[in-house]
Amino acid sequence: MFNQLLSLLSTKGKYNLCISALFFTFYGLSAVAILLSVFSILFNLVDEKTSANFMATFVLLFVLVIFKGICNMVADLKKHEAGFDIVQQIREKMIIKLKCFSLFFYTQERLGELNTILHKDVDNMSLIVGHLLPRMLSDFLIALCVFFGIAYLNLPLAFIMLLPLPIALGYLYYTIKQAQGIEHHTNSALNDMVSLFVEYVRGMPVLKSFSHNKRFDQDLFEKIQYFGENSKILSRFKAKQLAIFSLLIDLSYFSLLSIAGFMAINAYLSLFDFLIIVIIAKEFYKPFAGMEMHYMYYLSALDSYKRLGKILYADVIPDKITGKVPIHNHIAFEHVHFSYAKDEFQIHDLSFTIPEKTMTAFVGESGSGKTTLAHLLLRFYDVDQGKITLGGVDIREIPYDELLNRISVVLQNVQLFDQSIEENIRIGKKGASQQDIIEACKKARIHDFIMTLPQQYQTQIGENGGLLSGGQRQRLAIARAFLKDSPILILDEMTSHVDPINEALIQEAISELAKNRTVFVIAHHLKTIQHADQILVFQHGQLIEHGNHQSLLAQQGHYSQLWYAQYASS
The missing domain is CATH 1.20.1560.10 (ABC transporter type 1, transmembrane domain)
Structure with missing residues (x-):
């Protein structure tokens, strides 16, 4: 010792x-x-x-x-x-x-x-x-x-x-x-x-x-x-x-x-x-x-x-600092196997691709593996077998900082810190100027609200943004993503628990944020992903259906059941 x-x-x-x-x-x-x-x-x-x-x-x-x-x-x-x-x-x-x-x-x-x-x-x-x-x-x-x-x-x-x-x-x-x-x-x-x-x-x-x-x-x-x-x-x-x-x-x-x-x-x-x-x-x-x-x-x-x-002295995620840097941003899961522990949730021999600058939505009940796939892409966990590639390069061969710099994440449960609005947004890009932050907030449809506050961008927002509403916190998270300006975007649909006004503002901001990016959407409300380029449907960690909205409805399969369960009354 x-x-x-x-x-x-x-x-x-x-x-x-x-x-x-x-x-x-x-x-x-x-x-x-x-x-x-x-x-x-x-x-x-x-x-x-x-x-x-x-x-x-x-x-x-x-x-x-x-x-x-x-x-x-x-x-x-x-x-x-x-x-x-x-x-x-x-x-x-x-x-x-x-x-x-x-x-x-x-x-x-x-x-x-x-x-x-x-x-x-x-x-x-x-x-x-x-x-x-x-x-x-x-x-x-x-x-x-x-x-x-x-x-x-x-x-x-x-x-x-x-x-x-x-x-x-x-x-x-x-x-x-x-x-x-x-x-x-x-x-x-x-x-x-x-x-x-x-x-x-x-x-x-x-x-x-x-x-x-x-x-x-x-x-x-x-x-x-x-x-x-x-x-x-x-x-x-x-x-x-x-x-x-x-x-x-x-x-x-x-x-x-x-x-x-x-x-x-x-x-x-x-x-x-x-x-x-x-x-x-x-x-x-x-x-x-x-x-x-x-x-x-x-x-x-x-x-x-x-x-x-x-x-x-504990083991950390292996990082190849001098690894390969991919040119493109298409994503592929190739024969991926993963489990958290023995006899628990498992992903078995999963393969699919997300073309560059397209939107792919992930659909399924809670526990079907949607969030796990996002965590695997971010290397919060490593796969047990198979591989995930970015631009044709195994993500384990990419320097970890490079991998994370290429991906922006906007989650349903936003994590904010007991600091000013400006400092919370600057987490998206170290050294960003105040003008960069203001532009990001305008795109996130949160600038006008910030300007109504007594201290504006210097306003302290409390522990985990406790002084803000849920919709306001989520728009701050979107502003972070605009500021980071990464080519890949992971979205955990954020409009589940917000009022209609905030929902509309968030949808506008997300639509702009997704332009010309490779987008990975974890979908809860199926109406929000009708125009996705492809929809992947999961059940118990397995990919059971894929296609666009119209083709999946025509299949009269699991996606169709989820759609009518949500919107049968309308």
């Missing part, structure tokens, strides 16, 4: 980490030097040395105190900068990575868990890099310096000081393995609780409407209780484990103290050396005693790092 975290740090982050560890080392060694200076003063008093000796020692002591304070300040500043760096680096990489996953990833990962990973787990990495690593490195550097210092005074005592440590460290290593399992169960319980709580809050309107049904409440109470019980088990285990480890460290120091005392009593060791050894030996044991803190940080971070790894 530590190696991977260090590799994620920027060059500046690594520099700050090293500087922090170095100055924490100076800080610790200056504390040892201050102790030695104080003892020097005491021994000078006993020996009745001259005032010049006292003055020199006090000046040294003053310099050491100032130096210690400066080292602490620099080390503390640099450790926080290193901690901020790892958080920034991880979150930037996560944002980039999340855009590279197939949609299947988001069916597996729960929103609550992703939220926990992005906040709690990333912050835990800051604790490791900003607090644990510099302190731990400096502590062991200090311990190394102290060991050589004691070895210089008395080599046998230096090795006696080392002997009991393997027992204590072996015990800690063994119990860490046990604690990891408990920590994993506790964090899983936390994720379950958070995910259910998010769902609970989102579903509050429904829950209040059916307040007599307490099943959801009971499930949430059980998740909270389960998390609480796991937290108690983990706390009890850690308390017992760390108490025993601390006892073993104290026994190590007691062994050194006893043997050094025996040597001093029997004149094998001077009183000055005895006092120096037993006092600075505490600095040698400090990093090992501090393993309690390091261990707690490590356990907390290890499980967090495993969850982060599910994003940072």
Whole structure:
């Protein structure tokens, strides 16, 4: 884990980490030097040395105190900068990575868990890099310096000081393995609780409407209780484990103290050396005693790092950056096989073509595979067998950015952001001028409405465009598509839930947007696709009919049944 975290740090982050560890080392060694200076003063008093000796020692002591304070300040500043760096680096990489996953990833990962990973787990990495690593490195550097210092005074005592440590460290290593399992169960319980709580809050309107049904409440109470019980088990285990480890460290120091005392009593060791050894030996044991803190940080971070790894190191959609760029924009599905999972919805040996600059409509009941075909074209998923070609080139051979740049998507459920109207439309084309945005809005039949708003294009529209009507949101999405100006257009018919005025404006905008483009329409209202160049009819993932509107009606097949089911009364 530590190696991977260090590799994620920027060059500046690594520099700050090293500087922090170095100055924490100076800080610790200056504390040892201050102790030695104080003892020097005491021994000078006993020996009745001259005032010049006292003055020199006090000046040294003053310099050491100032130096210690400066080292602490620099080390503390640099450790926080290193901690901020790892958080920034991880979150930037996560944002980039999340855009590279197939949609299947988001069916597996729960929103609550992703939220926990992005906040709690990333912050835990800051604790490791900003607090644990510099302190731990400096502590062991200090311990190394102290060991050589004691070895210089008395080599046998230096090795006696080392002997009991393997027992204590072996015990800690063994119990860490046990604690990891408990920590994993506790964090899983936390994720379950958070995910259910998010769902609970989102579903509050429904829950209040059916307040007599307490099943959801009971499930949430059980998740909270389960998390609480796991937290108690983990706390009890850690308390017992760390108490025993601390006892073993104290026994190590007691062994050194006893043997050094025996040597001093029997004149094998001077009183000055005895006092120096037993006092600075505490600095040698400090990093090992501090393993309690390091261990707690490590356990907390290890499980967090495993969850982060599910994003940072997960497989993404393969992308051939130097792949082929097609010249034309006709689309072909050739013997395509696809399924989301075993024994679920399947597409089997599907073949059809969409000629360039024509409109093809996809018709069928919900669950027949229409939206899945759009997702496959966009490579939100990859086909299991067969291939999809664009301009005669397998879309898996086209650089992914090039593929997405060629396709504009206007969906029934528009996704907008809590920003201004201008910024929401500019998503269609990075760096677009305001004049480009205005022209796109005019074509989308939304400009006149925007100009009636107090702040016009700078108006904030709320979360997911909550301050706009459904029809207005959809016309903003159409404006994005005009701004992007891609040769291929995917339309999920958007007039299902809008008023007649908005429906007419949307139809006008769509008719203009579709001109001279290869258009892929997911149709719900069959009247809107009567003039499509071809209509493909699907059922359970299979293509069962194709032709234009008149020929399909004449066949008296499934399309005809759908048509008369919708418009029998008229």
